[in-house]
Amino acid sequence: MRYVVTGAAGFIGSQLAETLQGAGHDVVGVDCFTDSYDPAEKEANAEALDDVLRLDLADEPLDLHGVDGVFHLAGQPGVRSFGGVFPLYLRRNVLATQQVLEACTRAGVRVVLASSSSVYGDAEAYPTPEEATPNPISPYGITKLACEHLLRAYGGDGVVLRYFTVYGPRQRPDMFLRRVCEALLGGNVIELYGSGAQSRSFTYVADAVEATIAAMERAPAGALYNVGGGSEATVLEAISMLEGVSGRPLDVRHVDAARGDVTRTRADVTRIRDAFGWEPRTALREGLAAMWSWAAARVAAA
């Protein structure tokens, strides 16, 4: 099959594109290497890809001639989206998605859209099923919900995946577990937003990639699935696991909780399990060990 992966130089997109390529598919990666974090890191992420198109989806057309499916992961992630950064969220999430949907609808091509657990906000139930009323509390979450609605409005062959806090090798430098790894490696103090009692359905990146490919291959048109880790852990529990894995203590300084950060996420994955048997397979400790090895090797090579 010939697939387009947008956001192919990013954390999840690069590993999705590599997995598809490794399985023998023809993959065209699309990315414009935004400065949301060091573009050099994105260049390194995309190094193993055969074909990368440098294109800004918000204003350059996407040619889907001969393409069997689009994985749309490009975007501006991160819940710290209040203030002057909001136009970037509008452009890289809403506008870019609208352009991708135009191209997919015109070409009659399936799109799998990367959405987020952020659309639930402080959810009405835990574990949270897909039927829960969306109630995003960050501008980011609102743009991701807008992308979902756009996909429905276009009415083509689309599938929505709501990822829950993905972690593992290549995690974005703004994400908490990555900051923990780097603080452990550098012996630095880390600022922890809030008490650390906030919890997440941490999802290992290879599991998220597997769900994403299964959705392209097997989900019915119009489906919406949570893609979330098997266990919920507090931030303090995750820190303590990383301290155990690394054999180093972390120096934590508590600061005020960040606006837009929810207190809890816990995915109900019944729907995706029933649809095609996907389940998160990587235990948190195992995933954190892989992430730590990657982070340590990266620092050693610098």
Ligand SMILES: NC(=O)c1ccc[n+]([C@@H]2O[C@H](COP(=O)([O-])OP(=O)(O)OC[C@H]3O[C@@H](n4cnc5c(N)ncnc54)[C@H](O)[C@@H]3O)[C@@H](O)[C@H]2O)c1
């Ligand atoms: N990482 C998570 O835990 C998580 C959780 C929920 C949802 N998501 C979603 O999954 C997707 C991937 O997230 P990630 O963590 O890998 O992020 P990332 O920032 O590492 O990757 C996104 C990539 O998209 C590219 N991009 C942005 N705007 C673009 C545009 N207009 N044209 C072309 N390329 C553009 C960026 O350069 C970047 O390489 C995002 O849509 C994000 O909202 C991620």
